[in-house]
Amino acid sequence: MNFEFPLKELPAVMRGPRVERRRVLVGGSAYWGTIIEDGAEQGLLRLDDSRVVDPATVQHLPPVAPSKIIAVHISYSSRSFETRNQPKPTETPTYFTKPPTSINGHGCEILKPADSLYLNYEGEYAVVIGKTCRNVLPDEAWDYIEGFCPALDMGLQNYRDTDQGSMLRVKGADTLLPIGPGIVKGVNLFEQTLRTYRNGRVVQEAHIGDETIWGPHYVIADIARHITLLPGDVILMGTPCHSRSVDPGDVVECEITGLGRLTGTIVAIPAPRASALGVGHQPTDSPEVRRVAFGFDERVPARFKDNYVAAQKELKEKKT
Amino acid sequence: MNFEFPLKELPAVMRGPRVERRRVLVGGSAYWGTIIEDGAEQGLLRLDDSRVVDPATVQHLPPVAPSKIIAVHISYSSRSFETRNQPKPTETPTYFTKPPTSINGHGCEILKPADSLYLNYEGEYAVVIGKTCRNVLPDEAWDYIEGFCPALDMGLQNYRDTDQGSMLRVKGADTLLPIGPGIVKGVNLFEQTLRTYRNGRVVQEAHIGDETIWGPHYVIADIARHITLLPGDVILMGTPCHSRSVDPGDVVECEITGLGRLTGTIVAIPAPRASALGVGHQPTDSPEVRRVAFGFDERVPARFKDNYVAAQKELKEKKT
Amino acid sequence: MNFEFPLKELPAVMRGPRVERRRVLVGGSAYWGTIIEDGAEQGLLRLDDSRVVDPATVQHLPPVAPSKIIAVHISYSSRSFETRNQPKPTETPTYFTKPPTSINGHGCEILKPADSLYLNYEGEYAVVIGKTCRNVLPDEAWDYIEGFCPALDMGLQNYRDTDQGSMLRVKGADTLLPIGPGIVKGVNLFEQTLRTYRNGRVVQEAHIGDETIWGPHYVIADIARHITLLPGDVILMGTPCHSRSVDPGDVVECEITGLGRLTGTIVAIPAPRASALGVGHQPTDSPEVRRVAFGFDERVPARFKDNYVAAQKELKEKKT
């Protein structure tokens, strides 16, 4: 990672104690709560009204309500190597956006329309902005971070051939941004490992400190050169190698040690009504679409492919 | 314009009576008001508290606060001809986004950082969504429109070489989306003419009904196939030919007959602090940047170029 | 009901066809949907993505996110008679507010802190504002209504002795405003009957057209004389006689024919931590508190009292 890395001093948002805030639905009502970090109730969720619940038994809501979501295209060396055959994709980070309506919570559905062939996972960590931020330097940027979350930047790759690179329809559809389970601070992000799972098997893995090209401080300072970031805004920090397509019934997870494990299930929905009338770009299955949906197996560790295929096989057996 | 055009029946949002709502600052306080359509006070603004003010004498605020802003790349045949040498750019519309922090009001500043060479105007009409909208057909889409506004989709073209087509830094910077003066309904949009002015001279012009390729109903139905549009969301409907770069001191306006005339002034600001440290993509002046910033004069009516140059000359004389 | 009542003409928002919009959680993700009004799937919920679900099997979220909530103190003749021994409480309506954090959805928990003795139900109908509204006349006010919902204006009556009439702590606590299941338009509100249930037994009942003193048009025009109402704002229209206290385990419902049936369950939570330190007004059990919590049985139909007691008895038996 460039730009003052390793950090001379760990920024406050990464120093302990660990604090994880979650937004959950208990008995049909929405509450904020804090994960209990030690003692007999460690790992349980203390609602703000003092009740303690097992977070495994409650529905989660997204812990953020951003006014904008900005995503780094490539920020992991393994992903750069896979897609571009070199360890750094571009001299400086590049970005796209997802609309706030794509936000989704832990334990969610991720929708795959009937006319779409490819829906790819991308496990990432998200940065949540805590204070209005514009025109800051990388060293100052840490002070504007509220915390970090696991995230899944899902993409309908059949729309890769349209939108001239903005990926609005690839990445912007409803439900395509599961995030959570909570917002975490007080954890040294650079010592954590990110893993994406398909049906319980690891299909992406990266040590964040070793493999990410740009840190969140750099990315915030870059974006805030021109764009004011507001409290609650979300920055998605890119995915490591082996983003691949998944099928209805698949359970996709992004786990980041220290942050938590985020789960979503792929669910089929009917094709949009207007698509039947021929309105808009129809899903395509071009070489470019397939290149992104399938990636380059020869440039990623073989175990990801093996796990991916094994998970797919199990899903098929389960369905039949 | 395709897809049931000419319309068999004018949709309610385009049928009279005309209603224009504005958000203004009077004596330092923000109010909503309605333009008076006839009688002795025609053209004045009746604040909701019954006071009547001359809208030319008050500061305007943006009449919208969208959760997302989606823009059509090209939707005018003249623009398609200029940039692609053919009357229709693609089979179906393509889109990019601007963040809500780019929103600006009538009578605003449009910021040009000191290290940016090219800041282009694009006069457009904007569609404001009135009701939550997902999975609708073009015929139904009209019911989800609140009204229409003039807009200026400004772009810092020096960032054209980065972001792989998303144009986040080209189109997303603070202040780059003046919109207003108000939201208008009850006007037949397809009978209106759009004009962009540089220092009072026409530099873009298009008859909306004759030249736009896709209507708002088609675009809404297209986007809402996958993305829920929320009340207040804004869709920018593309610009006609002759988008060009402007300089600090220039007054840029977008006038749409029946809707109103929107004004902004280009203002220089310092380069971002982080740019001096070399953070992020630095403004470039590549052939691709210049191609977009300068366009193709041979494919646009000569009077636009003449007016553009005359306006530029006057600005220089005024400065010296 | 006064002020042009019966209405000369039914306003558009009360004319058919009926439309009911709900916000639900399916598979952990939030969606908007519309109730199917006829045919084989009548009563089912069509999500905006075309899937059809049984609304009885999914979790509901609040269908509104108001910037403010204003409630009429008394707007039913039976309630006025109960509390003031006369058919009209005051010459003109009076109001209080509830904070947006009190909002709750259908099928929710309603929280009763351990140190509170009395938590009263009040079944009501809510009006949802659809357009920015200020300085309108009653006849015009109908155009600013988005729709209607059942609501439960719950109150912790032990805080009746503080706040000098604002009832912030009586009515403002988290979870004290269940609203839904959906927003409905196209129904003649004045022909509907409101019923509140405790554990399935009717404990409040009123024919809205016969018993309400002020219509929503009057109330909107009254408030909007000084206060701008924004889209999504909620007005609670008062409760009929026999508001009474309920206990943890009780299921409280507000049903309005034509609009739907809203359910909540009373749930005990610990007393606030600061209360143990003596911070703030402590719950009281004064004559005034008891007067409101228990009401005047001699001025309400006996069957309400009978049903209330029977429901209470069943709850106790169920608990033991």
Added chain:
Amino acid sequence: MNFEFPLKELPAVMRGPRVERRRVLVGGSAYWGTIIEDGAEQGLLRLDDSRVVDPATVQHLPPVAPSKIIAVHISYSSRSFETRNQPKPTETPTYFTKPPTSINGHGCEILKPADSLYLNYEGEYAVVIGKTCRNVLPDEAWDYIEGFCPALDMGLQNYRDTDQGSMLRVKGADTLLPIGPGIVKGVNLFEQTLRTYRNGRVVQEAHIGDETIWGPHYVIADIARHITLLPGDVILMGTPCHSRSVDPGDVVECEITGLGRLTGTIVAIPAPRASALGVGHQPTDSPEVRRVAFGFDERVPARFKDNYVAAQKELKEKKT
């Protein structure tokens, strides 16, 4: 002030360095900026885009956009003595609310409808919440404060006879909550002095540390026992003695040393249209209304009355 006062340790939000953030309109566009605290440009405002402007020359917007506003009825011993003839009004603080639509900025208009006789000033300090807050103890509450602002809690006292104590129409009308000029942290609030001015003459004055009965930590802990406070929420901390009515043309200011000086001008507007039809409670001039509008001169320092009358006299002379 009770509850651990004097504080054993100054909370972080009151420790230096001082930071003041303002939201302003420059050239018609809205920006955030920070007051420069020392050096040659001390007192100027550095916009986030690096430009420096004189804050005296730019229009201010409200620095907050709260989801709710909660106000303490009485929290100053001088006000308690004036209105209740005793140094403490009640054992514990009591509260009312103002709707977010009442928010207004520095240098604003404060509207007085033509049918209202009395519009009273109340200079106060406001607390802005920085983090979601529920069920906290007073000692913990400091961590949830973003900063402090001067505020004017204006009231149309002619509506004192309605709303049964909630004061919705007294305190809730549009424009009745000027707040700003900015949000300040890093200042020891308890060492500051609050002054309200009518046309430049002091008409209220209080040393915050000496005269306030409850600190913000106590009030937050009290409210958050039942109500979740969200980032941006505003708490108004009460006014000292000598709230009095002002007239169109009067300039009212609230200055808090260390925080800034907030200005508003009283402006006449027509009576609401619906009032002419007799809709709603009409302004009254009862003994209770006059008691509050005029207060008790014999229980306040004579200089406030003298200054008030002198300022009134000057306004009349200026008008004639």
